[in-house]
Amino acid sequence: MALTNCNPKLAIVYASVTGNTEQLAEMLQESVLSQEFRSKLYRVEEFPLSELSSCDVVLIGTYTWGSGEIPEEMQELYQAIEKLDRKQLQTAVFGTGDSFFAEFCGAVDRFRDMLYVKTQLIATLKVELMPQPSDAIRCEKMVKLIKPRTS
Numbered sequence: 468m469a470l471t472n473c474n475p476k477l478a479i480v481y482a483s484v485t486g487n488t489e490q491l492a493e494m495l496q497e498s499v500l501s502q503e504f505r506s507k508l509y510r511v512e513e514f515p516l517s518e519l520s521s522c523d524v525v526l527i528g529t530y531t532w533g534s535g536e537i538p539e540e541m542q543e544l545y546q547a548i549e550k551l552d553r554k555q556l557q558t559a560v561f562g563t564g565d566s567f568f569a570e571f572c573g574a575v576d577r578f579r580d581m582l583y584v585k586t587q588l589i590a591t592l593k594v595e596l597m598p599q600p601s602d603a604i605r606c607e608k609m610v611k612l613i614k615p616r617t618s
């Protein structure tokens with residue numbers, strides 16, 4: 468099927484140190500591409516913040532650091548979205564964490580609270596450490612929540 472203007476332009480932006488969140492981001496990218504959306508996968512360090520104004524959808528992936536905190540390399544993205552305050556931007560936040568810690572995937576919760584206010588938050592997804600094949604179904608469910616472009 469040919470791509471049309473109804474296909475939203477999408478970016479998946481993630482941070483990962485040991486590879487768990489990267490795997491989840493790749494799983495999501497597979498789901499997104501199977502829906503024939505135009506999507507690019509970026510490590511956060513490589514993501515041009517100017518894309519936030521032209522994308523229809525941004526899926527944000529983060530591990531959790533410290534005591535439920537957003538990692539340092541995700542701070543700039545967080546602040547840019549907060550400042551942009553673009554309600555028509557569809558967003559979702561996903562991440563991996565370790566339930567050994569008091570705030571499981573706390574960084575996902577912190578992003579969620581901001582995205583809910585500043586953007587059109589469509590979903591959140593938390594995975595315990597390394598993604599399992601069954602998480603592919605959860606990724607598909609998240610991707611199905613993305614709305615087509617209206618213009």
Ligand SMILES: Cc1cc2nc3c(=O)[nH]c(=O)nc-3n(C[C@H](O)[C@H](O)[C@H](O)COP(=O)(O)O)c2cc1C
Nearest residue numbers: 483484485486487488530531535564565568571572
């Ligand atoms: C110092 C340190 C602090 C962490 N703090 C938390 C935390 O508060 N909550 C949580 O859910 N996971 C926490 N984690 C676990 C990581 O978020 C988890 O291992 C994650 O899957 C790593 O993602 P990555 O493989 O993409 O780097 C912590 C890990 C380390 C090393």
